[in-house]
Amino acid sequence: MQARGDRLAALVAERELDRLLVTDLVNVRYLTGFGGTNGACVCGEGVRVFLTDFRYAERAEAEVEGWDVVTVTDDWLGGMAERLTGRSGFEDHQMSVRTLKKLEEKLPDGVTLEGAGGTVEKLRRVKDKAELAAIASAAELADEIWRWSLGRGLAGRTELDVAGAAEARMRELGAEPSFSTIVAAGSHGALPHAEPGEREIGPGELVVFDMGAKLDGYCSDGTRTFATGEPGERARAVYEVVREAQEAALGAVRAGRQAEAVDTVARDPIAAAGYGERFGHGLGHGVGLEVHEEPRVSQRSEDVLEVGEVVTIEPGIYLPGELGVRIEDLVVVTDDGHRNLSGLPKDLQLVD
């Protein structure tokens, strides 16, 4: 935690700020280790202050490392304001318009505020060893749940039943879902963000199964598309296009590469097969304390991949009214490629 505060202080100085006020709770957790629901911190040269209220005073003493813990008893915004000096940055992507207005009323003379949202997120992109281990554990646990789910069979159950059982199992194993599990069969699979429904999964259908576990605060994210028996030629053909695109994109992941270029490597073969319009989302995104974080891997991304980033690679083809296929791995970017954290096979698996 000490190191994170030091790295942040360097970024704050680089931006020519005297202080940075961090109010996004995930960022606060990342910097200080605090897991409660009310906290903020102020970082600058020689300054590492963590603020919370009386409810969390005890918890903060136990959890927070490398930051001075201050319990604000009454005036929460005033407690922040009095610790700001000179040009102070704040998280403008998180702070509400109303809160900023109230905070400004409490600022000491001579202090100016400047939007600096995204600074901590930049640090969070590259994971350290402990973070990589936590994400790998979450991914392993999710793999275990997929195997367990397939063992119970898909056909004849409702999407909701499959998803609910998987989430219950995840909780039994001490984790929780990092997002609402997607189980979408047949034409329902054509909705990239389908919610599991009461519909019974039939035979010979493709089933998109998108799931993530959250363990010790860190998330995993992955997708497999299964078939409940022979799904037919067209479904197989679409599956193969996605699979090849996914493998090609994995092969393109490497530190120093433009994220946009990796997206293109997946997008081109899908377009060449005539499904360019049917892959309507970006190729992937970073994963860590949040299941969607930086960097973005898409045509709009300006990010360059770095060693230690963890990203999803998840191309898909969605044919409205017919079917959907998505295949998603979670990988760590390395110097010469990637390390894949997803352990499930990617041949089209026919399951019960």
Place this chain on the structure above:
Amino acid sequence: MQARGDRLAALVAERELDRLLVTDLVNVRYLTGFGGTNGACVCGEGVRVFLTDFRYAERAEAEVEGWDVVTVTDDWLGGMAERLTGRSGFEDHQMSVRTLKKLEEKLPDGVTLEGAGGTVEKLRRVKDKAELAAIASAAELADEIWRWSLGRGLAGRTELDVAGAAEARMRELGAEPSFSTIVAAGSHGALPHAEPGEREIGPGELVVFDMGAKLDGYCSDGTRTFATGEPGERARAVYEVVREAQEAALGAVRAGRQAEAVDTVARDPIAAAGYGERFGHGLGHGVGLEVHEEPRVSQRSEDVLEVGEVVTIEPGIYLPGELGVRIEDLVVVTDDGHRNLSGLPKDLQLVD
């Protein structure tokens, strides 16, 4: 949903606004019925527009009633901006500083924005029949879980085990926790927001058990303090003080009464018994789509209770290092008093 839009339009006119842009997702759900994760709406005289993106187009058509559904394909903030006219209100308690800045860049000529956060929350305070039924069902389900939990016993299990089993049972019954269940035994009960821990619950301890269910979007909230066998004279005495304070406060609930005055009715006997400093939180809060919403029932509240509001009444005494007691009911405010949605007894129950 039609009626809610109409009531909101009346408030918008009352505030001399031409339009209100609603971006808080809970507020959007309340107004339109939309349950997805990206939506906004614009309300004004003769205008009821709901905006979402392509991912939710189908879902919105199925769920949204009484609002024109518009799918914004590319420029989300631009889609909102072009539907605003004249003096337009926005939810300044929800919108981030950065989003406002981007939105302002896209406003048509002559449109000005004004902070109007809290307008929809005002509507949400008074529940209609369907909402009251949903909250009552959630509360009944939670009662069932308490009975089930007591049937399995508390002593000899860890707090985490008791809380985890209760939440798993809740999910089996089709609901989910409306907040993280609190099970806090012995001295741990002295932390009002304790998280369940690995500590085994001993004999003769007080156990604070605070739980809520969320069913069809609506929350319940309630607390009982149980004893795992005879807890001793002092614990019993503290329990009785809280119980009497709670009953007195319930007796004071009635439409037209100041929420602050109801808080005082509970606070006075606790102070008279010498525990004034040990009741460090407000008496209660509104419950609905969110587990904490308006009105607030505390010394700082300026709210006056109205027929159809649903509030908690939850005094507590917390003796650091020793024990905690909290008793919480969920009640509907009526013309001549209240209707209690919590069905569990409030005598100190000695359980296994």
